[in-house]
Amino acid sequence: MDLNTVKNVSLNLFDINKNELDKAEALIPLSNKINKAVNHQDYLKYYLENDDKYSLIIGNPPYIKRSNLKKKQLKTCDKVHEKFKNSSDIITSNGKINNIWIAFVEAAIMSLNQNGILCFVIPSEILQVKYAKELRALIIDEFDRVEVFAFNELIFDGIQQDVVVLVGVKGIENINKHGFSFYQVEELTDLNEPKFTEKHNNIHRTTLDKWTNYILTDDELDFVDEKRNEYNAIKYYCEKAQVGIVSAANDYFILSDKELKENELSRFKSIIKPILPKGALVPNIANFTNLDFNLLKNKNVKVNFLLFPNLPKLELNQKIINYLNRGEEKKEDGTGELHKRYKMTKRDNWHHVPSTWLSEGLFVKRCHKYPKMFVNEANSLATDSFYRIVTKEQYNIRNLVFSFYNSLTFVLAELEGRFYGGGVLELTPNEFKEMSIPYNENVSDEQFNTLDQMLRNDTDIEDILSFTNSILIPHLNTSKLEEIRVKLFNRRIKKATKEKDIDLEIFTLKQIKKEIPNVLVS
Numbered sequence: 001m002d003l004n005t006v007k008n009v010s011l012n013l014f015d016i017n018k019n020e021l022d023k024a025e026a027l028i029p030l031s032n033k034i035n036k037a038v039n040h041q042d043y044l045k046y047y048l049e050n051d052d053k054y055s056l057i058i059g060n061p062p063y064i065k066r067s068n069l070k071k072k073q074l075k076t077c078d079k080v081h082e083k084f085k086n087s088s089d090i091i092t093s094n095g096k097i098n099n100i101w102i103a104f105v106e107a108a109i110m111s112l113n114q115n116g117i118l119c120f121v122i123p124s125e126i127l128q129v130k131y132a133k134e135l136r137a138l139i140i141d142e143f144d145r146v147e148v149f150a151f152n153e154l155i156f157d158g159i160q161q162d163v164v165v166l167v168g169v170k171g172i173e174n175i176n177k178h179g180f181s182f183y184q185v186e187e188l189t190d191l192n193e194p195k196f197t198e199k200h201n202n203i204h205r206t207t208l209d210k211w212t213n214y215i216l217t218d219d220e221l222d223f224v225d226e227k228r229n230e231y232n233a234i235k236y237y238c239e240k241a242q243v244g245i246v247s248a249a250n251d252y253f254i255l256s257d258k259e260l261k262e263n264e265l266s267r268f269k270s271i272i273k274p275i276l277p278k279g280a281l282v283p284n285i286a287n288f289t290n291l292d293f294n295l296l297k298n299k300n301v302k303v304n305f306l307l308f309p310n311l312p313k314l315e316l317n318q319k320i321i322n323y324l325n326r327g328e329e330k331k332e333d334g335t336g337e338l339h340k341r342y343k344m345t346k347r348d349n350w351h352h353v354p355s356t357w358l359s360e361g362l363f364v365k366r367c368h369k370y371p372k373m374f375v376n377e378a379n380s381l382a383t384d385s386f387y388r389i390v391t392k393e394q395y396n397i398r399n400l401v402f403s404f405y406n407s408l409t410f411v412l413a414e415l416e417g418r419f420y421g422g423g424v425l426e427l428t429p430n431e432f433k434e435m436s437i438p439y440n441e442n443v444s445d446e447q448f449n450t451l452d453q454m455l456r457n458d459t460d461i462e463d464i465l466s467f468t469n470s471i472l473i474p475h476l477n478t479s480k481l482e483e484i485r486v487k488l489f490n491r492r493i494k495k496a497t498k499e500k501d502i503d504l505e506i507f508t509l510k511q512i513k514k515e516i517p518n519v520l521v522s
Helices: 018-026 043-049 071-086 100-111 130-142 188-192 211-215 218-228 257-262 290-298 318-328 397-404 407-416 429-434 445-456 461-472 478-492
Strands: 009-014 034-039 054-059 112-123 145-151 163-169 179-185 195-198 238-243 272-276 304-306 361-364 373-375 386-391 418-420 424-426 518-521
Touching (some): 043 071, 054 100, 130 163, 238 429, 257 304, 361 397, 373 397, 397 461, 407 478
Parallel strands (some): 009 034
Antiparallel strands (some): 009 518, 054 518, 238 386, 272 304, 361 373, 361 386, 418 424
16 A cells, blocks of 8 residues: 555454454554554454444455354354345345355445455355355445456465455446456465466356356356256266265264274174265275275274164163163263264164165265266165265166266366365265266176276276266267366366466455455545
8 A cells, every 4th residue: 555645544453363463453554644443353243333334345254164153153143144135135045154254255245335345365165155156146246346366275374275365346437347357376476466367257157157167268168068968967867866874973883893892792783784984985996896895894994884773772782782871971071972962862762873775876975086986886885975876767877887987077076066175076965966977878897897997996087088988978079078177177176277477457466465364444
């Protein structure tokens, strides 16, 4: 800020952390043109009690999930959201705020004057999660110009939190400067010089409507849209495609062979069921066999699920009763008392886990290099780290699994899913079921076994897809699909791609310091 060009500036600083507040105050130059107010308090509470308006709001709000907020914080967030809803026709849902940062964005938007600028560092989930869809629409409606800066590196040390910088500008009269732009920042140090890679404006699309599609051109998105509509969604072939078992206490219900012995439960074969507890335990495969399961078991991995009968505790064997009693005890660290947990109280008998049906196939909810689906030949149960699949009678699980491994479906996974710091890709049950798949009913045993072996040998995914594409989608432009897939994959894992640089016209971030928590200028 050039103090020679302004008459006076009023600054309000807010933070509940006194140390961070002191750091921010120390960055403000001494000048009789600056009137500052330093507020060691909750900004959301201040907002609800005051009607102050600002020309510029800079902030890095906290990121705390609703489930981790205190009752007082939840009440404050919901009040902010209710006030926001009453002031906007865009917000129509009655849902609660899922993360506290959303309340800060809403409060900031309502606190801007008609020519204001908002600049927030917020989680990258703003680009993709369903619960932020209304907020995305409102940001487009509220601001004449929106700019999002996505980073090709994690900028906060010590945490796997992927963030973006959101800049919204109001009151722009020049129509040529209206719009929405994305900028891919290769390294954090690039912010010292306003050079960014501009991406394409794809935020007004009615399909693939997450902002994460910004990295693709309109031509690429139209190509993907056209091809996806040529095939049925996965749900078309499934009798069931549902989340795995929710035990509400996996460490208690899932034991290793050693732990079974230690708890004197090994002889109760009727209640011990094979289970896959985590997706990371499953190797790259197309078919999970009994041999695969036994390899895990021999490594003393927790793969034994205790399916206790749906009977009162006192009607069970004494050895089982002893184990259930240990689950009900309160531990020194404050844990235990499993029978008092919310999900347990909803059961007829807290120790009987419901919905423990077997599935023909399994899809891993979270992945890194590429999404995974496999045949469950071992007849293993699975936790909610997986989605359980049962095909309709006229279809075949081996054909479905083989057909899943193709470039089009993998592109859709990248576009429809959401990703987290470290490059983890996750699809919700609905996102999984809605993906198009070029189902082939004539996959031979030889082709299926070849895919399985390639996966087990950790063959490069490009070679695997080249093999499957030639069988599943030989008529499509698979080279173009692969270019799109690689572009999306590189974005997700923060692998930089070199493109031309341009200057940012409207607002640069050179003055924004990571140490500044929340700065409001009037």
